[in-house]
Amino acid sequence: MKRVARPITVKYLQNAAAFYLERYPSSAEGLRRVLNRRVAKAKMLDAPIMDNVQQAIEVVVAKFVDAGVIDDKAFAQTKARSLHRRGTSSRLTRQKLKMAGVDADTLDEAMQGLDVELDVTPAQREHHAAAALARRRRLGPYRPTEDRKDHRLRDLATMARAGFAYDVAKKVIDAKDADSLDEA
Template sequence: MAGKSSPKLPTIERLTRSAVHYLERYSSSENNLRKVLERRVLKACRHHDRDPADFAGMIDAVVQKCTGSGLVDDRTYAETKTASLRRRGGSRRKIEAQLAHKGVDRETIRSVLDGVSVSEEDAAGVYARRRRLGPFRNSTDRQARRERDLAAMCRAGFSFDIAVRVIDAADDDES
């Protein structure tokens, strides 16, 4: 590729700039920031035939610096992500899975989810409205699509009981 520069070997300053640049654009957990920096180091090490383990201390130092300065806070990240996913109709299971995937520890996830004011049934109603399932379906074949709608709700992480209550609601005012 003409005009593309090769990746430079990481230094504390370069990794710090990369971390800050990433955090300016995205909210992140501590573990996720570590993964981002590890990918950057791995790319540079492949190009320069170096061992990525040599740079592990630098990555730890940069992540510690970002955590210490307040740029990265797992609890705040979990609260923000949970609120966002709940507004979009995310189930408790889906939120737990996404936060765990980003490296937030189980205890933080549990405490954040216990403090959420939106009920699971309300979130299911939002999800059904957004996806136009059940009472929000504008077609006449609502009964023919019932099984598919229930399956979609269950795949989204809602319990079968909640899915049945939302999908079988009389009209879109009940859910």
């Protein structure tokens, strides 16, 4: 049985955007991508699509931005804070925010805002994120003492894949114990 897609209209785009934003935080570019995927899916299913669909998408996105539902700065700040707490490196945080459709200036403001909020330098922020990753993944000082030596290279590789510089990863993995990480 062939699936039948609903016609793409302005009302459909508004409803799809509202439904998406109720469930997920998004940047303006992120919402634009979601709506474009809906249109592409409708094209694949041969559904009727209104003329000037790209202009309609821009109008819908602008309407949500003007209403304050979408705020790229707040989105970037919240996402950066969340990723930092999880132990995501600055490099990976920047990459994830770019992929979410955050422009470079907003991204820089979010990272600087995170430093101000945490009252740290970028290097200290990176160290705190590395320690958070080690805690979450039970690496280095969070590993049982008898296993640390055998897993050191594996732990360093995990930190490298997470986007941390070697010196930061080495400092965290080779820390004497978990308490010494919190002091740094």
